[in-house]
Amino acid sequence: MIKSKKKGSIxxxxxxxxxxxxxxxxxxxxxxxxMKLSISYTSRKIRPGDIEGETYYFxxxxxxxxxxxxxxxxxxAKVHDNYYGTPKLEIQQLLNQGIDVILEIDVVGAMNxxxxxxxxxxxxxxxxxMEVVKERIKARGGExxxxxxxxxxxxxxxxxxxxxxxxxxxxxxxxxxxLKVKSILISEKCRVDRIEEILVSNQEEVIHEFLxxxxxxxxxxxxx
Numbered sequence: 070m071i072k073s074k075k076k077g078s079i080x081x082x083x084x085x086x087x088x089x090x091x092x093x094x095x096x097x098x099x100x101x102x103x104m105k106l107s108i109s110y111t112s113r114k115i116r117p118g119d120i121e122g123e124t125y126y127f128x129x130x131x132x133x134x135x136x137x138x139x140x141x142x143x144x145x146a147k148v149h150d151n152y153y154g155t156p157k158l159e160i161q162q163l164l165n166q167g168i169d170v171i172l173e174i175d176v177v178g179a180m181n182x183x184x185x186x187x188x189x190x191x192x193x194x195x196x197x198x199m200e201v202v203k204e205r206i207k208a209r210g211g212e213x214x215x216x217x218x219x220x221x222x223x224x225x226x227x228x229x230x231x232x233x234x235x236x237x238x239x240x241x242x243x244x245x246x247x248l249k250v251k252s253i254l255i256s257e258k259c260r261v262d263r264i265e266e267i268l269v270s271n272q273e274e275v276i277h278e279f280l281x282x283x284x285x286x287x288x289x290x291x292x293x
Contacts, residue, residue: 081179081182081191083178087202093240096247101251103167110127110154110155111153112127113127113153141156143156143185144181146177155178169254175227188262193231199224206220
C-alpha cells in the first residue's frame with residue numbers, strides 16, 4: 070500500500086579531523102549495495118595510500134578553477150589552501166537511478182548542499198575526545214606542528230556547527246558507530262515525507278469488501 074520514492078537520497082557525512090569518518094563510510098559501503106560514495110575532486114597533492122579515482126580525483130589548481138568556471142561542482146570549498154569539490158553531473162545520474170549517494174564533505178560544503186537539497190540527511194562523526202584526535206594525527210605523520218595546530222582550530226570550529234546537522238555519532242567503537250549510521254538511514258527511509266504515495270481505496274469499498282468476505286461467518290459480521 071506504500072510506494073516509496075524511486076529517487077536516491079543524498080547523505081552528507083562530515084566530521085572533525087581524524088574522527089574516522091572515512092573508515093565508517095568504508096564499512097557502511099561493504100554491506101549496502103544500493104549506495105555509492107561520491108568521489109570528490111581536489112587540488113591537494115597525493116599522500117601515501119591515496120588512490121586516484123578512489124580517494125579523490127587529483128587535479129591541478131588551474132584545472133580545478135576551470136571546473137569551477139564551468140559550473141561542474143555541486144559544491145566546493147578551499148580548505149588549508151587546497152580546493153575540494155563535489156561533481157554535479159555524476160551525483161545527479163546516481164540519484165536518478167535510485168542510488169543513495171554519500172558525500173564526505175566539510176561543514177561549509179554540507180550547508181551549501183542543504184540549501185540546494187533541504188531533504189539531505191546530515192550526519193556528523195566525532196572522535197571520542199580531542200586527545201584521541203591528537204594521537205591519530207601523530208600516528209598519521211607527515212604534517213608540521215603549524216599544520217596540526219591549524220587542524221585543531223578547524224576541528225573546534227566544526228564542533229560548534231553540529232546543531233546544524235540532523236545526527237551526531239561518536240566513533241569510539243567502530244562497529245557501534247557503523248551500526249548507528251545504518252540505523253539512522255533505515256529510519257530515514259520510513260519517514261512519511263519520503264513516501265511518494267499511499268495507496269488506499271475508498272473507505273466504503275474497503276468496509277464492504279471486508280464484510281462480504283466469505284471467510285467471515287455471520288456471527289463475526291454481527292459483531293462488526
